[in-house]
Amino acid sequence: MRSILCLLLSTALAWPVPALPQNLPDLGESSQADFSPYAERQLGEKIMADIRRDPAYIDDPEITEYVRKVGQRLAAATSETAGIDFEFFVVRDPQINAFALPGGYIGVHSGLITAAMTESELASVLSHEIAHVTQRHIARQLQNQSQIGALSMVGLVLAMLAAKSNPQVAQAAAMAGSAAPVAAFLNYSREFEREADRVGYQILRAAGYDVQAMPAFFERLQRNTRLYENNAPGYLRTHPLTSERIADMQNRAQEAGGLKLQPDSREFHLVRAKLRAQQGDAADAAAFFKEALREGRYADEGAARYGYVVALMRMRDLDNARKEWQRLRERGGMHPMYDTLGAQLHFAAGEPAAAVDVLRQSLKRFPYSDTLRLAYAEALQQAGQHRDALEVLQALRRERPGEARLYQMLAKSYASLGQRTEQHRALAEFYYLQGSLPGAIEQLQLAQAAKDADFYTLSAVDARLRELRAKQLQEMQARER
Numbered sequence: 001m002r003s004i005l006c007l008l009l010s011t012a013l014a015w016p017v018p019a020l021p022q023n024l025p026d027l028g029e030s031s032q033a034d035f036s037p038y039a040e041r042q043l044g045e046k047i048m049a050d051i052r053r054d055p056a057y058i059d060d061p062e063i064t065e066y067v068r069k070v071g072q073r074l075a076a077a078t079s080e081t082a083g084i085d086f087e088f089f090v091v092r093d094p095q096i097n098a099f100a101l102p103g104g105y106i107g108v109h110s111g112l113i114t115a116a117m118t119e120s121e122l123a124s125v126l127s128h129e130i131a132h133v134t135q136r137h138i139a140r141q142l143q144n145q146s147q148i149g150a151l152s153m154v155g156l157v158l159a160m161l162a163a164k165s166n167p168q169v170a171q172a173a174a175m176a177g178s179a180a181p182v183a184a185f186l187n188y189s190r191e192f193e194r195e196a197d198r199v200g201y202q203i204l205r206a207a208g209y210d211v212q213a214m215p216a217f218f219e220r221l222q223r224n225t226r227l228y229e230n231n232a233p234g235y236l237r238t239h240p241l242t243s244e245r246i247a248d249m250q251n252r253a254q255e256a257g258g259l260k261l262q263p264d265s266r267e268f269h270l271v272r273a274k275l276r277a278q279q280g281d282a283a284d285a286a287a288f289f290k291e292a293l294r295e296g297r298y299a300d301e302g303a304a305r306y307g308y309v310v311a312l313m314r315m316r317d318l319d320n321a322r323k324e325w326q327r328l329r330e331r332g333g334m335h336p337m338y339d340t341l342g343a344q345l346h347f348a349a350g351e352p353a354a355a356v357d358v359l360r361q362s363l364k365r366f367p368y369s370d371t372l373r374l375a376y377a378e379a380l381q382q383a384g385q386h387r388d389a390l391e392v393l394q395a396l397r398r399e400r401p402g403e404a405r406l407y408q409m410l411a412k413s414y415a416s417l418g419q420r421t422e423q424h425r426a427l428a429e430f431y432y433l434q435g436s437l438p439g440a441i442e443q444l445q446l447a448q449a450a451k452d453a454d455f456y457t458l459s460a461v462d463a464r465l466r467e468l469r470a471k472q473l474q475e476m477q478a479r480e481r
Helices: 003-013 035-054 061-075 112-114 119-134 139-143 152-158 169-174 181-187 189-204 213-226 234-238 243-255 266-278 284-296 301-314 320-334 337-349 352-365 368-383 386-399 402-414 420-432 438-450 455-480
Strands: 086-089 099-101 105-109
Touching: 003 119, 035 086, 061 086, 061 119, 061 189, 061 266, 061 368, 086 112, 099 119, 105 112, 105 119, 112 119, 112 266, 119 139, 119 169, 119 189, 139 189, 169 243, 189 213, 243 266, 266 284, 266 301, 266 337, 284 301, 301 337, 320 337, 337 352, 352 368, 368 386, 368 402, 386 402, 402 420, 420 438, 420 455, 438 455
Parallel strands: 086 105
Antiparallel strands: 099 105
16 A cells, blocks of 8 residues: 555655635535536546556455445445445555445455454445545535635545545655645544444344444554554555544444344455465465364355465465365355466466366356456466457446456457457547546557558547547546646
């Protein structure tokens, strides 16, 4: 996460600083004035364009899909999310933290997922962040700072990315611009935190999660703070926690009827194990899971064995990894993530045909798993079967047109088949979804020059190019105002 913050600091310094009016109207409740939801989304997209390019951004379909499912389940539980296109993502950072960006982007640190004891605890944090978005706390923060006048973009960006998890970056930001707006944005106000607790609790309950998880998780963080001394978990610094807030959460949970256990999904345990196996030294990770299995110290045996295989693969101990994967299949039952892991093992051993076969058989058992279909398409590409890969990818694109990864994979197969117009056309959509209009326009120009498509395809390319050029002009005019 530190690399993301440093990158965004340099990017923010290069951005034009928006001139905000001296007397901003009240942006609370239903107000849409000045810093509108559309403006929030635009700012969020600019920030996300940099996040996606950072090595700390986890571009793993299985991890992303799991967090997205939990987030979307929560978002669907309240009418207040209507009109907000939420996007949930994960960054590789051991800090226990999460943050909301303008426009409905919600980031989760890998450390938060591995620290959560139950899926309901993870959901409680996501519901809190969703509440920050639905209650427009970002826009209302701007309203509260209206006396500053021209707000420093550096302060805004760092605030939205919870920069206080890295005090050095926050200090650099204060030196780069006005220290007042930076300091003012370092934390949500107590009022906003209490409001996010209240609304987040309602979302958590409506989604069917265990409402006891919210006070339990926050109380455990507060109790463990003394172990950190002056380096408390990032979540406690970005979301100041008080005994009053915890007591209020406990009271709400008791009013809901006491303890209501919500079973964790298998994906929760598997994703936690995957992240745990990927962090730190590979040998240490393998030793952790081996010891847990020997002592029976796990919440889910299949997840512990899964994590052990991932760690062994990191060590390049493929023989033992294969043996443990077989034990996983024998004792853990069936799951798409087991099969994608098996396919990765086959590829690591130089057996692409076996990898494709594992995934093909898995799709017969789990035909509606998008992550499995994506893994199958990737396996087909690695095996050189690009026509078959295109068939799978085109079907996925029709169902998920906003998925940037799909266009990148489509471009790879089109290139391998010598279809240059379609290659550049797919890359144009990839760059557009990544937030790079110039890159998208350049790819469409290359598509025009390829001259290997029919009239209708070239007409579609021309129409899309005009559309993106108009959008680019609109953005340039907006920056000049």
